[in-house]
Amino acid sequence: MSAPALQRTTQQATRQPGRRPTQRSRTTRRLVKKVPTTILVAILLVLVVYPLVWLLLGSFKTNAEFLNNPTWSLPSQFTFDNYVEAWNTGNIAQYATNSVLSVFPALFFIILFGTAAGFALEVLVWKGRGGVLLAFLIGIMVPTQMILLPLFTVYFQTGLTGTLWPLVITYTAIGLPLTVFMMATYFRAIPREVFEAATLDGASIIRTFFSVGMPMVSNAIFTVALVQFFFIWNDLLIALTFTNSSDLRTIQVGLLNFNGEFGATNYGPLFAAICINVFGTLVLYLILNQRVQKGLTAGSVKG
Amino acid sequence: MKNVLGDKKSILILVGPALLVYTLVMLVPVFWSLGYTVFEGNAIVGFTFVGLDNFATMIGDTRVHDALWFTIRYAFVITIGQVLFGYALSLLYVFVLRRSSSIVRTLVFFPVVLPTVAVALMFQKMFEVAPQNGLVNELLNAVGIPSVDWFGSAGSAFLVIAVMDIWRSMGFYGVLLYAGLVDIPEETLESARLDGASGLKLVRHIVIPLSLPVLLSSIIFSINGTLKVFDSVLALTNGGPGTTTSPLTLYMFQTSFTYGEYGYGSTIALLLTILCLVVTVFIFRSSRRDLTKG
Numbered sequence: 001m002s003a004p005a006l007q008r009t010t011q012q013a014t015r016q017p018g019r020r021p022t023q024r025s026r027t028t029r030r031l032v033k034k035v036p037t038t039i040l041v042a043i044l045l046v047l048v049v050y051p052l053v054w055l056l057l058g059s060f061k062t063n064a065e066f067l068n069n070p071t072w073s074l075p076s077q078f079t080f081d082n083y084v085e086a087w088n089t090g091n092i093a094q095y096a097t098n099s100v101l102s103v104f105p106a107l108f109f110i111i112l113f114g115t116a117a118g119f120a121l122e123v124l125v126w127k128g129r130g131g132v133l134l135a136f137l138i139g140i141m142v143p144t145q146m147i148l149l150p151l152f153t154v155y156f157q158t159g160l161t162g163t164l165w166p167l168v169i170t171y172t173a174i175g176l177p178l179t180v181f182m183m184a185t186y187f188r189a190i191p192r193e194v195f196e197a198a199t200l201d202g203a204s205i206i207r208t209f210f211s212v213g214m215p216m217v218s219n220a221i222f223t224v225a226l227v228q229f230f231f232i233w234n235d236l237l238i239a240l241t242f243t244n245s246s247d248l249r250t251i252q253v254g255l256l257n258f259n260g261e262f263g264a265t266n267y268g269p270l271f272a273a274i275c276i277n278v279f280g281t282l283v284l285y286l287i288l289n290q291r292v293q294k295g296l297t298a299g300s301v302k303g
Numbered sequence: 304m305k306n307v308l309g310d311k312k313s314i315l316i317l318v319g320p321a322l323l324v325y326t327l328v329m330l331v332p333v334f335w336s337l338g339y340t341v342f343e344g345n346a347i348v349g350f351t352f353v354g355l356d357n358f359a360t361m362i363g364d365t366r367v368h369d370a371l372w373f374t375i376r377y378a379f380v381i382t383i384g385q386v387l388f389g390y391a392l393s394l395l396y397v398f399v400l401r402r403s404s405s406i407v408r409t410l411v412f413f414p415v416v417l418p419t420v421a422v423a424l425m426f427q428k429m430f431e432v433a434p435q436n437g438l439v440n441e442l443l444n445a446v447g448i449p450s451v452d453w454f455g456s457a458g459s460a461f462l463v464i465a466v467m468d469i470w471r472s473m474g475f476y477g478v479l480l481y482a483g484l485v486d487i488p489e490e491t492l493e494s495a496r497l498d499g500a501s502g503l504k505l506v507r508h509i510v511i512p513l514s515l516p517v518l519l520s521s522i523i524f525s526i527n528g529t530l531k532v533f534d535s536v537l538a539l540t541n542g543g544p545g546t547t548t549s550p551l552t553l554y555m556f557q558t559s560f561t562y563g564e565y566g567y568g569s570t571i572a573l574l575l576t577i578l579c580l581v582v583t584v585f586i587f588r589s590s591r592r593d594l595t596k597g
Contacts, residue, residue: 037399041407044392048411048474054438055425067434071441109324117321124317125309132322139329143531143579145555145572149565150335151328153346173328176321195308205313234418236534237552241560252420256538259424270424277421285416289409292416297479300524 055278059083059271066267082272086258092273094247095254102164102239102250103232106171110179111225113172118183119213123195124205133184139177148241155242166242167250174238175228178299182227186220187213223295226288230296233281251277339569346565357570366546367571370554374578377464377550378529384469385525389476390518394506396477397484408481411474419471423538426467430454457547460540464548468535476521483517484510527582530575551575 058066059082060075086092117136121129155166194216198208214221239250249257258273285292340357344350361367392411396404414422430453431437440450453459487510495509511518533552536542542549542557549557551571559568 040395041400045407045410047470048413051425051429051438051470052413054429058428071436071438113321113324116317120314120317123308124314126311126314132318135330136325139325141527141579142329142333143552143572143575145531145552146336146569146576147329147332149339149559149569149572150332153565156346169324169328173324176325177329180321199308205308205310206316209317230416234420234534236420236537237556241556252418252534255418255420255424259427267428271428274421274424278417278425281416281418282413285413289412293408293412293478296415296475297482300475300479300521 052278052282055271056275059268059275061268061271063267082268083276086269086273086276090258090269090273091246091249091254092251092258092276095249095251096276098164098243098248098254099233099250099252102167102171103229106168106175106232107225107228109168109172110175110228111221114176114179114224115183115214115217115221116209117176117180118187119209121180122184122187123190123192123213133180136177136180140181144174144237148237152241161242161244162248164248167239170238170242171232171235175232179224179228182224182298183217183220186217190216223291223298226292227295227299229284230281230292231299336569336572339566340573342566344565345559345563347563350566353566357567360567361570361574366554367551367574369546370549370551370571371574373548374530374532374550374552374575377461377532378526380465381468381529381532382522382525384465385472385476385529386480386518386521388469388473389480389521392473392477393480393484394510396481404481408474408478411477413474414471415475417471419534420538422467422471423535426463427454427539430463454540455544457544460544460548464536464539467539468529468532471535472525476525479521479524480514480517483514487513523582527579530579530582551578 054072057075058071060078061069061082062076065073065076120126121133151166151170155161160166160169190213195208195212198212199205203211234252235250236252236256239253240256243249243253246257255273255277259270339350341352341354342350343353343356396408400407429438430440432440432450432452432455436444436450439453444450451459453463491513492505492509495505500508531552532550533556536548536550536553537556540548542553546554552575555568555571555575558564558571
């Protein structure tokens with residue numbers, strides 16, 4: 001510490017006892033000091049949360065209410081008519097089912113293949129693993145647009161177009177690079193001796209992977225699965241490219257078309273449809289928020 | 304020991320499936336797509352060889368120029384916005400809210416997990432002017448400003464896209480940068496305070512220099528993500544009014560699937576890839592240490 005600075009601190013220290021404030025004035029001063037912060041945080045939270053509240057309230061309104069009342073008025077009744085209409089007439093039920101049927105099989109393959117590859121690349125010893133890891137890393141950066149057209153051609157010629165398989169296959173491939181990269185990182189943190197001991201005890205490598213490796217990173221697997229779920233569930237580009245009939249639309253594509261076909265004049269059901277989509281992921285986030293935050297920021301290389 | 308952990312068959316079983324899927328569905332198509340750039344046509348009508356015509360067309364295509372310019376402008380503005388707001392949030396979390404920041408962090412992170420299409424439709428309704436006013440125009444009317452047709456001109460449409468994407472992602476960058484800021488040792492800050500640095504001075508001379516690496520990676524992640532923008536623009540403005548807000552990704556998509564020109568679409572995709580690749584080189588340069596360390 002420099003001499004003048006030292007002098008300043010001693011000055012402060014000696015000045016302090018001279019004007020010791022009473023307990024009460026100190027508390028008030030602290031409260032007054034907190035006011036700007038509180039206002040700032042309040043504004044921030046209103047900006048983030050109010051649009052969602054507005055959306056939720058809108059989903060209960062009738063069309064007449066939309067047209068005649070100011071947009072921030074409360075709905076006059078809380079009925080689920082709009083939800084029923086969106087779910088059945090608007091086909092959201094079908095779209096959600098398609099999403100589930102394409103996202104979860106893809107997640108299963110991503111996790112199984114990605115964890116195995118991460119294990120092989122980090123724990124096992126072989127020539128060329130550096131090159132393979134680099135090849136996977138490149139995949140994180142390649143824009144999806146670069147692979148759409150060849151895939152479309154192949155799916156068309158093999159007759160897969162018209163099923164959900166193009167989505168499952170493409171999602172699996174798109175999810176692998178980041179998963180391999182993240183799983184390799186997690187396996188790096190485990191001492192090699194653990195796996196060496198398992199093989200010394202007579203377990204084969206495959207057995208070691210399934211009964212020692214996977215359980216040890218089960219936490220990480222869950223995090224990665226969560227991250228991939230959000231990426232794939234929210235995907236629009238791939239779903240838009242490979243779904244050629246309305247029966248195959250995922251919830252995102254369905255919602256986009258819903259707006260065009262149904263929602264331009266039918267506000268209530270559109271708001272309800274958006275709500276179904278938004279609050280589904282929101283509930284998942286609320287339950288697992290810390291893990292989602294950690295996972296998504298860890299996967300930020302994906303951009 | 305090396306022999307056991309180096310068993311060829313097991314390695315093949317473990318890394319094989321991932322490598323096979325990845326190679327067939329990502330690596331091969333990348334080169335295949337490169338091949339398309341010298342053809343014309345599509346999967347249904349067949350292809351004819353046209354040499355470098357697609358590249359020649361692209362150089363003279365004003366729509367490509369506009370889309371490229373929009374993409375760069377968008378990436379620039381959104382990156383600055385995301386990182387700036389994210390950094391302000393992270394400073395708020397670390398220095399003002401301190402231990403009670405967890406709940407605010409969680410709430411501001413909300414929009415990050417929401418589906419882009421849903422958020423875009425919500426913003427469309429919020430900024431709506433006809434058939435009736437959305438939230439924003441009602442608010443403007445309330446303070447005496449007439450309604451604005453937000454999606455009617457290129458400038459205001461760009462503004463809405465920017466507002467939406469910053470709203471969507473500032474919480475993400477807040478948490479990302481927060482993780483970098485809490486790593487600054489308390490002793491360093493304390494000694495700076497003893498030296499008389501406080502408030503903005505502390506941020507300017509101590510906090511920013513010490514969080515520069517994580518700040519830099521945030522910027523690069525952000526550029527890399529924003530160059531590939533597709534969902535939010537498609538769902539919010541669909542490139543309009545006219546084609547004034549259409550990025551390269553959207554133009555590529557329309558060229559390929561609306562007009563069925565795979566060759567030209569691939570050429571635009573290649574331009575986009577090269578753009579991203581240039582940024583990627585920076586990513587590896589700046590985060591090499593993190594990558595090897597894990």
